[in-house]
Amino acid sequence: MSKIHAAAIDLGATSGRVIVGTWTGEALELTEVHRFPNAFHRLNDNDYWDIGALFSQVRKGLTEAKRLFPDLASCGVDTWGVDHVLLDKDGRLAFPMHAYRDQRTEPLRKRLIDSGDDRKLYDWTGLPPINYNTALQLGETLSAFPALKQMVSRVLLLPDYFNYLLSGKMCNEVSIASTGQLLDINGVAFSGETLNYFGIPAEWFDGPARSGIKLGKVRDIEGLEDVETILVPGHDTSCAFEAIPKSGNDIFISAGTWLLTGGLTAQPAKGEEAYKLGVSNERDGLGGYRPNKILLGLWLLEQLSIKFPDRPTSGAEWDALADKAADLPSPGTLIDCTDESLFNPDDMRAAIDANLRRQGGTPPATLPEYMRLICDSLARSVANTVRQFGQMTGESFDNIAIVGGGSKNQLLCQRIADATGLPVTSYSLEGTSVGNIGYQLLGLGAIENLDIFRAVIARRINKHVYRPAVAGA
Incomplete structure (x- = not known):
């Protein structure tokens, strides 16, 4: 063609x-x-x-x-x-x-x-x-x-x-x-x-x-x-979720400003457990259900880094920062990622510091320390959500599939693997754009359905699997 x-x-x-x-x-x-x-x-x-x-x-x-x-x-x-x-x-x-x-x-x-x-x-x-x-x-x-x-x-x-x-x-x-x-x-x-x-x-x-x-x-x-x-x-996020190749019993993460964790299902998540967990029953492009939990994401790091004169300005500099953070020990006190004061504070560093002090922790001094703190805290938030999703659905997940800008953050992916005890498969996939284009091809009559499109994408996609170093760390 x-x-x-x-x-x-x-x-x-x-x-x-x-x-x-x-x-x-x-x-x-x-x-x-x-x-x-x-x-x-x-x-x-x-x-x-x-x-x-x-x-x-x-x-x-x-x-x-x-x-x-x-x-x-x-x-x-x-x-x-x-x-x-x-x-x-x-x-x-x-x-x-x-x-x-x-x-x-x-x-x-x-x-x-x-x-x-x-x-x-x-x-x-x-x-x-x-x-x-x-x-x-x-x-x-x-x-x-x-x-x-x-x-x-x-x-x-x-x-x-x-x-x-x-x-x-x-x-x-x-x-x-x-x-x-x-x-x-x-x-x-x-x-x-x-x-x-x-x-x-x-x-x-x-x-x-x-x-x-x-x-x-x-x-x-x-x-x-x-x-x-x-x-x-x-x-x-719907575009991103629908572009992810399906393999095994995956739970999905679209990682960016927010971390959206969930999957595509035939039925919505209803009832007391779904309500208490705060599941959002969003939809895919054809009206199917996409229940997910919306978690604080890399917005924390984006806003905090503004306060540092040595803030990275390129992909290579962000990678170097992540490498420095990975060499640091995990903080003794993590951020409470359910804290509403972190939603849109005037000063993110001050809000994070206050969050830690309320828990008896000590705020970091350097940007690498903050990055380690944020990645470890987000990983714990994801781990709690994966566990609760499993309890709610009765399912046992064997892999976490992650796409979005945050999937390129090796420290975040590794810490999610460590915190959940599950492998994390990071796809080198511009998920949002790929899902968007898939639907355009559907509208143009160039493909019969999205499964065919995803199968073609999956044959050439690059991926990296992060194995948990210590289950539940």
């Missing part, structure tokens, strides 16, 4: 990139054509995304992709979860776009827990009451600005909005909708009970639609008029 070129627009909370996948039917070759930093900004006491600047980078990346690959066939967008825009009847922004780490929803979350309504919402949606949930964000927004009900016609989560800007079609995609505590846990539909509870008009949403369909040709970008916009899993 002739080569097919597809552009994955992959937007993370700290960086974005456009990667072109070239598919031959026998292999997939990736070419990064554009990368750029991303960050939210604080105004007064609230945090916002600069959505116009972000989309300008998307346009720039697609233009470069078309220049390098004149036969570019399609593009697809995935982003982080929960964040969204409110649009009027003409598609104009009716409200600024808050960033999910904004703390404005915390009073509402606490009221839900104090009243016991968080359990009711969990039974409806299969998602715990996390303060960044789209449902909580919309509930707080409507409480503060009730007139928006008369102004707003649609709510689109971020990848849905970028799809609209590219294709002109408004569509709510299923995987990204599932991140926000908006979907009914049974079937693929928005939860009427949840929307009513928060006073959210049901007509603000439609569908949701399953991934792998054509939305329309790219508009308003010169030279891209013949490029199809394909609906892919809007949530980056």
Whole structure:
């Protein structure tokens, strides 16, 4: 078959990139054509995304992709979860776009827990009451600005909005909708009970639609008029999970700003155990269940390193830092990774130090010591989650499959292996972009199903297995 070129627009909370996948039917070759930093900004006491600047980078990346690959066939967008825009009847922004780490929803979350309504919402949606949930964000927004009900016609989560800007079609995609505590846990539909509870008009949403369909040709970008916009899993973690080769009884980790630990299942995780563990029953691009536990991730290290003048600025420097940290002994006291003060502090180093002191520990003095502390602490957090997942499901896992930027961190992978007593298989796989491109190929009719695509990817993928040095260390 002739080569097919597809552009994955992959937007993370700290960086974005456009990667072109070239598919031959026998292999997939990736070419990064554009990368750029991303960050939210604080105004007064609230945090916002600069959505116009972000989309300008998307346009720039697609233009470069078309220049390098004149036969570019399609593009697809995935982003982080929960964040969204409110649009009027003409598609104009009716409200600024808050960033999910904004703390404005915390009073509402606490009221839900104090009243016991968080359990009711969990039974409806299969998602715990996390303060960044789209449902909580919309509930707080409507409480503060009730007139928006008369102004707003649609709510689109971020990848849905970028799809609209590219294709002109408004569509709510299923995987990204599932991140926000908006979907009914049974079937693929928005939860009427949840929307009513928060006073959210049901007509603000439609569908949701399953991934792998054509939305329309790219508009308003010169030279891209013949490029199809394909609906892919809007949530980056869904893309990453669906790209991982399946072997044995694996549990999966998508490692980056967050560590999302879980798997793909035929049924949701329900009931008291799932509720107590805080399992999020998110969805894949076809509406299947992806129960996972959302853990603090490398955001801790990203934010802490800002405080050090010798902060690494390249991949080689980060690797050298990890090597130094690996030579250090494990700290006597680890970070409590359930501490809410670590979610979005003004000073991450101060927040980590306070966390340790509350437990009777002594804060580190150097960046390598902090890196060792963070990797060991995250590993313990993962180990606790794997154990709880096993108890909840009755399954015995024989391997941990890890993808994402954190899979390149050898110290983190080794410490997860040591803490869980399980081998950790790190795949040299741009999981998010690969999953994104797989759905584009599905939408273009170039593959029959994703299993065929994954099987081809698995034949050529590089991987490294980390064996536990000491089980349960």
